Amino acid sequence: MNNGLNTNQIHENVYCNSDSYNGIYNKNLLMNKINRMKYFVETQYVYPNIQFYSKMLRININSVNPISQQYTVNGEIDRRGFKIVVNVQHFPRKNFIMFSVECNYFFNYHSNNEYTPGPRHHYINNNKCKCLLSLPNNIYTFEAEDVNVFHFTFHTPSNLTPREKSKGAFHLIIDSLIHGSIIPYRPFIVDPRRSVVPKQFITWDMFDGSMNSFFATNAGVYGINDISSFLLRFPQQLSFPNTPTQNIHYINDIIKPLYDKIVVDILNPIPTIPTTITRVPPAIEYVRTIRIVDCSNMLLYGLNNNHRDPSGNPQPGQRILHGGRRKTKKRRNL
Amino acid sequence: MSYPIKIGRKPNIITIQSTEAHHEMFTTDIERIKQFIAVSDYPDKIDPYVILKINKKAVKLSKQEFRYYFGDLDEDEQIMMYLYESTVDSGSRRRINKIIKKLIDPDQPCTEKELIDLMHWESGNHSYYLTMSAIERGEII
Numbered sequence: 001m002n003n004g005l006n007t008n009q010i011h012e013n014v015y016c017n018s019d020s021y022n023g024i025y026n027k028n029l030l031m032n033k034i035n036r037m038k039y040f041v042e043t044q045y046v047y048p049n050i051q052f053y054s055k056m057l058r059i060n061i062n063s064v065n066p067i068s069q070q071y072t073v074n075g076e077i078d079r080r081g082f083k084i085v086v087n088v089q090h091f092p093r094k095n096f097i098m099f100s101v102e103c104n105y106f107f108n109y110h111s112n113n114e115y116t117p118g119p120r121h122h123y124i125n126n127n128k129c130k131c132l133l134s135l136p137n138n139i140y141t142f143e144a145e146d147v148n149v150f151h152f153t154f155h156t157p158s159n160l161t162p163r164e165k166s167k168g169a170f171h172l173i174i175d176s177l178i179h180g181s182i183i184p185y186r187p188f189i190v191d192p193r194r195s196v197v198p199k200q201f202i203t204w205d206m207f208d209g210s211m212n213s214f215f216a217t218n219a220g221v222y223g224i225n226d227i228s229s230f231l232l233r234f235p236q237q238l239s240f241p242n243t244p245t246q247n248i249h250y251i252n253d254i255i256k257p258l259y260d261k262i263v264v265d266i267l268n269p270i271p272t273i274p275t276t277i278t279r280v281p282p283a284i285e286y287v288r289t290i291r292i293v294d295c296s297n298m299l300l301y302g303l304n305n306n307h308r309d310p311s312g313n314p315q316p317g318q319r320i321l322h323g324g325r326r327k328t329k330k331r332r333n334l
Numbered sequence: 335m336s337y338p339i340k341i342g343r344k345p346n347i348i349t350i351q352s353t354e355a356h357h358e359m360f361t362t363d364i365e366r367i368k369q370f371i372a373v374s375d376y377p378d379k380i381d382p383y384v385i386l387k388i389n390k391k392a393v394k395l396s397k398q399e400f401r402y403y404f405g406d407l408d409e410d411e412q413i414m415m416y417l418y419e420s421t422v423d424s425g426s427r428r429r430i431n432k433i434i435k436k437l438i439d440p441d442q443p444c445t446e447k448e449l450i451d452l453m454h455w456e457s458g459n460h461s462y463y464l465t466m467s468a469i470e471r472g473e474i475i
Binding site: 085087088089090091092093094096098104121128130132133143145146148151153155158159160161164 | 398401405409437440441443444445446449450453454455457458461462465466469
């Protein structure tokens with residue numbers, strides 16, 4: 001039965017993986033490990049690379065004159081006073097953990113609207129800001145607060161809808177690369193190709209190639225903003241100098257190692273749990289013209305070996321990944 | 335900097351000026367805290383002495399230190415602080431109240447965006463308190 005919420009098979013694959021994490025989620029274990037990782041991230045990936053972040057995000061580190069270079073972006077004049085922090089937040093009742101790298105900065109803003117310095121939030125360029133000072137000539141000084149550079153979230157078990165979970169209950173969102181309203185992300189996915197226990201999460205490089213039509217896509221499918229397809233569609237500069245002799249690549253040197261570290265150090269050691277609780281479904285390849293196989297059927301086919309032929313191979317004409325198979329191939333009624 | 339802030343559903347009971355709001359949010363005056371709690375939507379859910387304990391810490395800590403301190407509190411204490419701050423805050427109280435109601439109700443799911451909004455709102459309140467205190471002391475940004 002299809003619930004009609006997910007727009008394609010990739011959504012359903014990610015949702016189905018996410019839902020299976022209800023058996024993996026262990027908030028105490030996750031929190032302990034994430035808290036321990038926080039110091040490591042601060043000292044290895046954030047503070048030593050502050051020049052890189054400053055250049056990439058186009059915010060001056062200094063907060064007072066004289067400033068060697070001024071950054072003005074989308075009407076935010078003289079972005080300055082750059083501060084970057086690592087934050088871990090936990091909402092136990094909602095089974096939600098966020099591990100984020102965030103920044104704060106000040107900027108001047110010219111507007112014919114009248115702003116009153118005060119506690120009220122305003123949104124400028126989709127960032128939450130507070131007006132601090134009113135200057136002559138309709139110039140106001142704002143503070144942009146807690147702007148996410150990137151963040152990892154872990155939120156299961158929960159009764160979130162399939163649409164919410166179609167981004168993956170565990171995932172990375174790279175807020176700083178936003179393009180219009182599209183924010184690139186990458187879910188943490190249990191590798192559906194491994195039939196052995198314990199299940200392993202997919203590392204960063206394993207997404208490229210074979211995973212594209214299962215958990216990521218470069219087919220321009222609506223709502224799928226996996227980072228690899230995102231960068232193909234919206235190429236941008238990702239490499240900036242950190243020191244005169246060192247260039248840092250945002251994805252290769254920061255995001256990818258952190259993603260893999262979470263996979264190797266935090267997520268992969270967790271599924272030491274009975275397989276009866278965690279049933280990771282086989283993913284189904286996305287083919288635009290073929291109807292969606294929903295999560296319950298993915299689980300059913302993946303766990304039922306009677307659907308294989310006597311030699312254990314999939315039936316001719318069926319696509320399969322890790323023992324799962326599609327029962328029917330029908331053209332979707334549009 | 336002088337628009338009035340109405341607290342609670344009864345607008346005339348307490349009115350403070352916006353310049354004072356951030357100080358009120360982190361006040362260490364127990365009687366003032368009790369006054370705000372009395373007009374909040376959840377007077378029976380907020381322990382004034384928990385708020386007093388948190389506020390006494392808050393006024394001594396930097397933004398980041400306060401975030402860590404707040405993150406280590408029991409969730410019940412965190413929720414009391416959310417409720418208290420939403421009583422004093424004028425800016426986004428209706429939207430935040432909606433999220434806090436979901437947070438209290440075990441059957442209501444919160445989206446990731448809502449929870450991020452809530453945590454940024456809370457730390458933003460403390461950040462604002464620190465910034466305005468610095469401006470009042472004559473420290474220029």
